[in-house]
Amino acid sequence: MSISHHPGDELLLSYASGAASEAVALIVAAHTTFCAACRATVAHAEAAGGSLLRDVAPVSMSSTAYESILSRLDEPAREVVKAAHLQSDVPAPLQPYIGTDYDALPWRHVAGGISHLPIRTKGGMKVRLIRAEPGSGVYTHTHRGEEWTLVLTGSYTDKTGHYATGDLQSTTPEVVHRPTADAGPVCINLAVTDAPLVFRGLMPKLVAKFHGF
Amino acid sequence: MDVGEATRLNALVVAVGCAQDRVAFQALFDHFAPRVKGYLMRLGAGNAVAEDLAQEAMLTLWRKAALFDPGKASASTWIFTIARNLRIDAIRKERRPELDPNEPALLPEIERGADETMDWAQAEDRLHAALAELPREQAEIIALSFLAEKPHSLIAAELGLPLGTVKSRIRLAMARLRQALGDQL
Numbered sequence: 001m002s003i004s005h006h007p008g009d010e011l012l013l014s015y016a017s018g019a020a021s022e023a024v025a026l027i028v029a030a031h032t033t034f035c036a037a038c039r040a041t042v043a044h045a046e047a048a049g050g051s052l053l054r055d056v057a058p059v060s061m062s063s064t065a066y067e068s069i070l071s072r073l074d075e076p077a078r079e080v081v082k083a084a085h086l087q088s089d090v091p092a093p094l095q096p097y098i099g100t101d102y103d104a105l106p107w108r109h110v111a112g113g114i115s116h117l118p119i120r121t122k123g124g125m126k127v128r129l130i131r132a133e134p135g136s137g138v139y140t141h142t143h144r145g146e147e148w149t150l151v152l153t154g155s156y157t158d159k160t161g162h163y164a165t166g167d168l169q170s171t172t173p174e175v176v177h178r179p180t181a182d183a184g185p186v187c188i189n190l191a192v193t194d195a196p197l198v199f200r201g202l203m204p205k206l207v208a209k210f211h212g213f
Numbered sequence: 214m215d216v217g218e219a220t221r222l223n224a225l226v227v228a229v230g231c232a233q234d235r236v237a238f239q240a241l242f243d244h245f246a247p248r249v250k251g252y253l254m255r256l257g258a259g260n261a262v263a264e265d266l267a268q269e270a271m272l273t274l275w276r277k278a279a280l281f282d283p284g285k286a287s288a289s290t291w292i293f294t295i296a297r298n299l300r301i302d303a304i305r306k307e308r309r310p311e312l313d314p315n316e317p318a319l320l321p322e323i324e325r326g327a328d329e330t331m332d333w334a335q336a337e338d339r340l341h342a343a344l345a346e347l348p349r350e351q352a353e354i355i356a357l358s359f360l361a362e363k364p365h366s367l368i369a370a371e372l373g374l375p376l377g378t379v380k381s382r383i384r385l386a387m388a389r390l391r392q393a394l395g396d397q398l
Binding site: 008009010012013017019021022025026029030032033039041043044045046047048049050051056057058059065066068069070073077092093094096121 | 235238239242245246247248249250251252254255260263264267268271272275276285286287289290291292293294296297298300301305306307308309310311312333336337340341344355356358359360361362363364365379380383384387390391394
């Protein structure tokens with residue numbers, strides 16, 4: 001699989017540093033399941049974090065800290081590590097949010113061949129899955145803030161280019177576009193926006209209002 | 214920290230992972246716990262919270278040491294990621310979406326990048342030197358990215374810079390780091 005559209009270095013860095021909101025972390029982590037190059041960049045940025053940890057001014061631990069840890073070394077770990085479901089085409093970081101089967105999700109029909117499913121995260125960003133039947137398009141829209149779209153299955157095209165599975169499109173407020181799903185498999189995207197979309201025309205506006213875009 | 218210190222720390226984590234070596238664990242505690250606490254306090258945690266989380270980080274190190282892979286990260290980087298995730302969980306109460314932090318072998322369909330098997334302990338020494346040599350305005354953005362938990366748009370606004378300038382400084386800095394790590398990508 002060859003990925004042509006990647007998150008910018010600043011997005012990968014804020015994921016690695018932990019500064020990214022949960023929503024941005026989710027879309028970046030999901031992208032890295034498709035993309036070895038971005039996994040490497042995240043590893044580099046995390047190494048910068050390790051390097052900064054060398055230089056951080058140390059703050060003394062309390063005098064009883066080590067004793068207290070020693071007394072807990074034999075406690076069983078509380079944490080249960082859940083293995084990712086490998087046969088699923090849902091990226092591992094997304095599985096805790098939506099499970100492992102796109103077809104089993106309670107999709108909400110929007111219009112035409114488009115349905116969507118909001119995903120709850122903390123941090124105030126809007127996150128949702130958008131499912132587009134081949135040939136169907138999202139209404140023409142622009143953005144008040146940034147929008148990131150990760151293609152999970154299928155592919156779509158807008159005036160800026162062609163986006164296939166694993167590609168991540170970053171869109172700034174200046175861009176007005178109408179993404180349309182290509183022929184072939186159903187196109188499912190993970191979309192993150194940091195402000196509501198702005199639709200062109202009255203009908204799309206009413207539909208958008210109703211669906212909480 | 215001397216050259217070779219990263220290699221020594223890696224060996225200590227491996228000793229904990231393979232043999233539950235408590236002498237090695239104490240050495241790791243002495244080195245890392247105060248740094249993790251310092252990192253958490255730089256990010257705004259109070260003394261008591263930072264102390265608790267630093268202790269949790271050391272317990273996590275003890276429990277997960279067997280999963281530490283020196284071919285994927287240095288000990289310092291690994292502990293940074295543990296502290297980062299504990300902090301997101303405990304202070305922000307958010308989930309941390311990750312590729313698969315505990316068992317990368319679970320994802321066999323993913324081809325490994327060239328540098329995912331490198332000697333990260335040696336690489337860390339080169340990286341540390343490269344970070345020290347970054348132009349000041351680039352080093353500042355990298356440090357703020359880790360120690361100021363803010364989106365880059367806000368960092369840009371506070372520095373009175375256009376977002377594009379911040380992004381290009383990050384690109385330049387990351388290119389330097391890649392170069393220092395000998396990345397072929």
